[in-house]
Amino acid sequence: MKKFFKEFKTFITRGNVLDMAVGIIIGGAFTAIVTALTTYILTPIINWVISLIFGDGGIGAVYTFLVKTVDSNGAIDLANSIYIDWGAFIGAIINFLLVALVLFSIIKTINKIKENNDKLINGLSKGKLTKEQKAELKAAGVNVKDKAAVEAYLTKKAAEEQAAKEQAEKEAEEKAKAERLANPTAEDLLKDIKLLLEKQAK
16 A cells, blocks of 8 residues: 555656646636637627628527427527527637637747747857866866867867768668668569669660
8 A cells, every 4th residue: 555655646746747737727727718708709799790791699690490480479489490500600610710819829929938038048048158068178178268269179079070970870871781782672682683684685
């Protein structure tokens, strides 16, 4: 039992579980805000515009009656009629589009703020050496305060790393080619046979 609770504690305090819980709570509150915005502000405005075009009732009064029932007063009895409620369908589509538009706008704004923040951080940290770089320069005998020497060392190091990367890629390519020649596939054998037949035909 002690082991079980220990494992449970490890699981519940894991970072991604806590992040997920926070995300669900904030997501629920965020959904309520977006729904309130679309339901109580944007949808009524759209309904008002549509009511000016189609008449009173807006999209809520758009029906196609399959069986129309009229009560004693001559009014349509929707409870006993069979009809297609286009208004509800159109309203659901408009609500979806509004929610998507609001979410897109908010996420775009958040991403823009984050992008500007990252640019600011990168701008502030540009040109500054990390502790690891300072230790490496010191070990190489380069004076950290000598900007020209530091830049020359870092440029040389970057060029060496690029050359080493290209050499490693070349060696890997040559190794793969040698392995393929040593162990030809059926496709390779067919190509060789084709070449031999073409030579013989000539």
